[in-house]
Amino acid sequence: MTNIDERLPVRPGHMEAGELAEPIVAYAAHLSGLGYTALTIKGYTDSARHLGAWLALSGLTISALDEHALERFARHKCRCGGNRSSDRLSSKYVRRVHRFTYYLGDCGIIPKVAPAALVVDPSVARFGEWLRRHRGLSERTIARHVRMVSRLLPALGVDPDAYDASRVRAVILDEGTRCSAAYVKTMAMALRGYLRFLATRGECRPGLDHAVPPTPDWRLSALPRYLLPEDVTRLIEGCDLSLSHGIRDRAILLLLSRLGLRAHDIWAMEINHVDWAAGTVRVRGKRRREVRLPLPQEAGDALLAYLEDARPLVDERRIFLRSAAPYVPFASSNVVSTIVRSALRRAGISDAPSQGAHLLRHSAATAMLRAGATLDAIGAVLRHQSPDTTAHYAKVDLATLCLIAQPWPGDA
Structure with missing residues (x-):
């Protein structure tokens, strides 16, 4: 088969999308509905038009658009037309083209490429x-x-x-x-x-x-990793409320630090989980156990501010969404820990004992303990199954431990 680069030594003046012209128009409307800017949409549609031009110059039809064809497209030395300044395609450019083909698969225009299934006994x-x-x-x-x-x-x-x-x-x-x-x-x-x-x-x-042999690990042997109350305050106040993601992040940080929620609790929280009249939030924890927790005033106000002023207007049940298009829920609960790490960096807290969302869960527990809450009350809020887990936080109450500590044998 004649190589396309040999057949087309001269670059045409413009690109023709060929069979992909109509799907590209629909694709642009789809991206607009997701909230992308006109400049971003142009970048995506230009790469899709490039794919159409390459198909036509290669003598291929849409039906031939599969993983093998996309690999050829990614490697080809471009002579497809237009004013591209480079003959080679960047990885970012190729990813944009792949996203367009996913859209074609969702629309039924081409067969979806099924991921390789994990072979399980x-x-x-x-x-x-x-x-x-x-x-x-x-x-x-x-x-x-x-x-x-x-x-x-x-x-x-x-x-x-x-x-x-x-x-x-x-x-x-x-x-x-x-x-x-x-x-x-x-x-x-x-x-x-x-x-x-x-x-x-x-x-x-x-x-x-x-x-099954046990792995050497002395459970609950270390002190809980937490921030002091003043550091938690710095963390929350470091959010820029002039930005939509700053309003969102402040609500997340308050929920983590006031209720001791897990990252997954934040990720999975839906709009109908909040009962504004009763002032409670429904949380589904481990083993699918659901509980209702009281929503503190400060955290409730921050959540309401996000819903009213910063959350994108999209039909989505999940509360917390990406702040940039596409406006969809976080890909995973790991994003919540990333938000905490970014907040620590903004607040200038470089000596935090850990960097994830669980840091604020521990901080909430220790703050409740120092405020006089019982271990049973703390365990109820944190939804611990075992009292032994909650007892871990008693180690930070040094004032009370000093009252019950026995003198070391041999001390005068």
């Missing part, structure tokens, strides 16, 4: 479904457990009836030579769950979960 797939139906775990946690068990399965073997304590122990000890202690601890937890699942189905001998 049937028993592990049933384990994932068991976690979903009977354990109430989130999809993210289920996917992690399935992935980790799948990694261990070649060493364990496909016949659960042949599992014994020595094999189970050897598998984890072997992983410990290659992975961090934190990763092995999570992997051991997934394996224990898998062995319990198999035992309930009679596929392996019961009690093998006890053969």
Whole structure:
């Protein structure tokens, strides 16, 4: 086949979108509906028009637009026309073209390119479904457990009836030579769950979960990582309320620091979760347990200011959205931790004991304790399942600990 670069030594004066002309017009309207500016839309449609011109010059039709064709487009030395100053395409430019093809797939103009499916053993797939139906775990946690068990399965073997304590122990000890202690601890937890699942189905001998060796980790041995109240105030006051994302970030920081919410709680919060008349907010925590928490006045005012003045006017149930187009919910709860890190940097707090959203959860707990709240009350707000977890915060109440501390043996 003749190379397009050889057939077209002279660059045409302009690009013709060819078969993609009408889809590009609809694509521009779609981007406008998502809130993109005219300049950004032009950049996206220009790259889509380039794809159409390349297809026509290559003698290809829309039906030939697949991953192989897109790879060829990304590598081609451009002679497609127009006033492009470079013959090569940047990675950003190619990503824009890929986004246009995703739009074509959503519209049914071209077949969608399905991502490669993860090959999972049937028993592990049933384990994932068991976690979903009977354990109430989130999809993210289920996917992690399935992935980790799948990694261990070649060493364990496909016949659960042949599992014994020595094999189970050897598998984890072997992983410990290659992975961090934190990763092995999570992997051991997934394996224990898998062995319990198999035992309930009679596929392996019961009690093998006890053969999984513990990972050295002294639970709750360190002091809680928290900020002092004055640092939390600096964090919140550092938000620029002249910007829409500053109003949004202030509401998020107040919810985290006043109610001790998790990053996932913020990410999943929907408009109908807030009961303005009762002054409460509904939160779905771990294991899908829902509770209603009182909404502090300051946090409620900040949330209302975001909803009325800064939140994009889009039909979306989630409360917190991106501040730039497309106006959609955060991709994951990790974005909430990114907001906290940015706030720490703005406030000039360089010695924070941690950088994520959980820092403000710990700060809320310690602030409640110092204000005189009981551990039971703190556990109720933080939604702890075990009182031992809440007792962790008693370590920061040094004044009370001094009253009950016993003298060291041998001291005069």
